[in-house]
Amino acid sequence: MCGIVGVVNFKNAVSILIDGLKRLEYRGYDSAGIAVVDSQQDIAVEKVAGKVRELEKKVFSWQPQATLGIAHTRWATHGEPSHKNAHPHISGNGKIAVVHNGIIENYTSLKKLLITRGHQIKTDTDTEIIAHLIEEFYEDDIFKAVQVTLQELEGTYGLAVICSDEPDKIVVARLGSPLVIGKANHGMLIASDAVALARHTNQVVFLEDKEIAKVSADEFYIETIEKTMVTPKLQIIDTDIQRIEKGGFDHFMLKEIMEQPQVIRDAVRGRLDWENGTARLDGLDIHREDLRRVEKIIILGCGTSYYAGLIGEYIIEQLANIPVEVEYGSEFRYRNPVIGKNTVAFAISQSGETIDTLAAMREAKRKGATVLGICNVVGSTIARESEGGVYIHAGPEIGVASTKAFSAQVAVLNLIGLLLGRMKNISVDQGRIYAEAIQKIPDQITQILQHTSEIQKIAKKYSQRLN
Numbered sequence: 001m002c003g004i005v006g007v008v009n010f011k012n013a014v015s016i017l018i019d020g021l022k023r024l025e026y027r028g029y030d031s032a033g034i035a036v037v038d039s040q041q042d043i044a045v046e047k048v049a050g051k052v053r054e055l056e057k058k059v060f061s062w063q064p065q066a067t068l069g070i071a072h073t074r075w076a077t078h079g080e081p082s083h084k085n086a087h088p089h090i091s092g093n094g095k096i097a098v099v100h101n102g103i104i105e106n107y108t109s110l111k112k113l114l115i116t117r118g119h120q121i122k123t124d125t126d127t128e129i130i131a132h133l134i135e136e137f138y139e140d141d142i143f144k145a146v147q148v149t150l151q152e153l154e155g156t157y158g159l160a161v162i163c164s165d166e167p168d169k170i171v172v173a174r175l176g177s178p179l180v181i182g183k184a185n186h187g188m189l190i191a192s193d194a195v196a197l198a199r200h201t202n203q204v205v206f207l208e209d210k211e212i213a214k215v216s217a218d219e220f221y222i223e224t225i226e227k228t229m230v231t232p233k234l235q236i237i238d239t240d241i242q243r244i245e246k247g248g249f250d251h252f253m254l255k256e257i258m259e260q261p262q263v264i265r266d267a268v269r270g271r272l273d274w275e276n277g278t279a280r281l282d283g284l285d286i287h288r289e290d291l292r293r294v295e296k297i298i299i300l301g302c303g304t305s306y307y308a309g310l311i312g313e314y315i316i317e318q319l320a321n322i323p324v325e326v327e328y329g330s331e332f333r334y335r336n337p338v339i340g341k342n343t344v345a346f347a348i349s350q351s352g353e354t355i356d357t358l359a360a361m362r363e364a365k366r367k368g369a370t371v372l373g374i375c376n377v378v379g380s381t382i383a384r385e386s387e388g389g390v391y392i393h394a395g396p397e398i399g400v401a402s403t404k405a406f407s408a409q410v411a412v413l414n415l416i417g418l419l420l421g422r423m424k425n426i427s428v429d430q431g432r433i434y435a436e437a438i439q440k441i442p443d444q445i446t447q448i449l450q451h452t453s454e455i456q457k458i459a460k461k462y463s464q465r466l467n
Helices: 013-023 052-061 107-116 129-139 142-152 252-258 262-269 282-293 304-320 357-365 381-385 404-423 429-448 450-462
Strands: 003-008 031-037 043-048 066-073 098-103 157-163 166-173 179-183 189-190 203-206 213-215 220-224 295-299 322-326 344-349 368-377 389-391
Touching: 003 013, 003 098, 003 157, 003 166, 013 031, 013 066, 013 129, 013 189, 013 389, 031 052, 031 098, 043 052, 043 098, 066 157, 066 166, 066 295, 098 129, 107 129, 107 304, 129 142, 142 157, 142 166, 142 213, 189 282, 213 344, 262 404, 262 429, 282 344, 282 368, 282 389, 282 404, 295 304, 295 357, 304 322, 304 344, 304 404, 344 357, 357 368, 357 381, 368 381, 381 389, 389 404, 404 429
Parallel strands: 295 322, 295 344, 344 368, 368 389
Antiparallel strands: 003 066, 003 189, 031 043, 031 066, 098 157, 157 166, 166 213, 179 189, 179 203, 213 220
C-alpha cells in the first residue's frame, strides 16, 4: 500500500510533497522519504523509518530550496522496514532518484548483472536496482533511459524518476500500479492516488498500463513503452476538499460511518423509476439486451468488495432468479473459469485499481463475458476498461476498514437486483415495494447512528471476543 507524490514548478515543493504524503497515510506504511533537486542542482534526499510527521520535522529543519521533487510512503516487500530501505533510492553517481510502487520479479538477476558491471548495491530493495539500471542507460535523456530500463523489468510498477542533470522534469511510468498526472495553474503534479492532488487541481490524466510520461512545468508528454505516442484527455474529478478532511471527527473511520446515510442517498438519487417499479442505471443502458439474455452472473471482488458481492448474490438470485457466483479476484485470475455466451461479470472495487480484481475482470472479458464495473473512483482503471457500469458516489474513503463504500456498494447491488428482477421475475407492484424499501434505508441508518452510546457499549463488550 505504498504512496507516491511528485511536483514540478512549485515554489514550496517540499511542503506540498509532505502534505501529499499525509493524504496518503491512510494506505498504511512503515517508512517515508523525499528527494528534491535543490538550488545547487543536486539531488537532496531525506528519509525515515517511521511516520510522515518525523520526516516533516527533518525536512523543515533542513529546508531545501526546491521547485521539483518526489516523495514516497513505503510498505515493505523487498527488505525490512528501515532507513536504508526507505524510498527514494539513488543511483550510484547520485544524479538519479527513484520512487516505486510494485514488485520487480527479476530483480535478483538484474542485481547480479549490475554488480558485475561495477555498481554497488547498498539496500535490500528491488527499487534500488531500477535507479542503477537507469544510470546504466542514461545518455543525456532521462525519458529515454527510463524507457529502455522498463524493457528490462519483469513485474509491476508505478514509477517516478528525477535527474539532477535535467532538473525541470519528472518521468513517470505505470504497469499494474496506478499513477495520475495533475495539471495545476502554476505547475504539474503526479501521484499514485488523486486524493494527494485534490488541494491543488481537479484536472487529471490517469496513466494506462505500459505508458511512460515526461512531466515538465506546464505540460506532459506520454508514450507507450513501445514508443507509440499517446494523446490523452484531461478529466475533471470531484475534489471537494471537505470530503478528505476529518471535519471535527476524531478519525476518518468515524466520520465515514456517520456519512453512510448521505452516501446511500447519493448512490440511489435519481436511480429509482417509481412509475415502472424498477431502477434507472444509465451506465448499463447500452447492455440492456445483454442483461435481458443473461443466464449467469459472476461477481468479482477482493476484501470488503467480495463481501458486498456475497450480499449481491442473495439479492439478485432472489429478485431476478438468475444464478450468481461470487469469486475472489485473486483466485479467479489463476483458474480456467467456464464462462458461457450469456454471462455477465460485475467487477466491484472501491478504488477501481484493485490489481487482482482488474486481472480477474480482464480474464472474464477474454473468455467472452460482458464485463461491467461497480466503482467509486471516476476514471479508475476498472471504470475505463469495463464495458459499462455504475458509480457508487461514496466520495473519497480514507479509513482503511471500509464503511461507507461497502454500504454504497450494497445499495447499488440492490438497484441492479431490482433492475434485473423487473426484467426477469417480479411484477411492477413488487418492484415499487422494493424501491420504497431502498428509499427508506438512509433514514433507517440515521436512526441507528443516533444510538452511539449504546453501540459503544456493545462494541466494548464484544471487542475482545474471539468468536
